[in-house]
Amino acid sequence: FSVHRLSRLQPRIDEIVDSALDGLEQAGQPADLMDRYALPVSLLVLCELLGVPYADRDELRDRTARLLDLSASAEQRAVAQREDRRYMATLVTRAQEQPGDDLLGILARKIGDNLSTDELISIISLIMLGGHETTASMIGLSVLALLHHPEQAAMMIEDPNCVDSGIEE
Numbered sequence: 001f002s003v004h005r006l007s008r009l010q011p012r013i014d015e016i017v018d019s020a021l022d023g024l025e026q027a028g029q030p031a032d033l034m035d036r037y038a039l040p041v042s043l044l045v046l047c048e049l050l051g052v053p054y055a056d057r058d059e060l061r062d063r064t065a066r067l068l069d070l071s072a073s074a075e076q077r078a079v080a081q082r083e084d085r086r087y088m089a090t091l092v093t094r095a096q097e098q099p100g101d102d103l104l105g106i107l108a109r110k111i112g113d114n115l116s117t118d119e120l121i122s123i124i125s126l127i128m129l130g131g132h133e134t135t136a137s138m139i140g141l142s143v144l145a146l147l148h149h150p151e152q153a154a155m156m157i158e159d160p161n162c163v164d165s166g167i168e169e
Contacts, residue, residue: 005103009048016044034140042135046128051102052091063087064132088121088128103127142167 006013024036043064047057066072066080091104096117099105107120146153156162 005049009045012048013045016041016048033143034136038136038139039132042139043132045135046131049102050091050104050124050127051095051100052104056087060087060128064129067129068133084125084129085121088125089117091124092117092120 020037020041023040024031024033027036040061043061044057046052047054047060052060063080063084067077067084069077072080092108095104095108096111099108104124107115107123111117111120146156152166156166
């Protein structure tokens with residue numbers, strides 16, 4: 001997750017964010033910030049970073065939702081976990097055969113250099129699951145904090161230079 005790598009992805013990240021904001025606006029009020037913005041943005045940015053094929057993203061989103069669904073039975077979550085592991089193995093195999101310049105391709109080149117295929121599958125699964133949920137939660141909590149402290153939101157609107165430090169905070 002280097003600054004250089006993310007800066008190369010910035011135009012695509014901007015497109016993802018703009019599209020999600022458009023969808024949030026089109027949904028009208030009230031709109032679910034988490035479902036319409038935070039969860040899709042975090043997942044799609046991770047997919048871009050890792051090099052997940054665009055055609056697989058809807059399926060990945062659905063499977064991730066099943067993995068995180070606390071109301072699902074243990075068996076349902078176990079099935080989703082097995083499906084996820086199989087899919088991640090497919091991604092790793094593809095990256096081993098044709099490594100790209102994405103994070104998965106970089107890591108796939110390290111297999112055999114103190115990293116096994118199974119370890120890479122686990123790493124990618126953890127990055128997807130952990131990065132997706134935590135980033136989405138942080139977006140939601142940040143918006144909630146601004147709603148509870150409108151003076152902070154007003155300060156960011158009045159002085160856009162405050163946005164970077166607000167995000168860091």
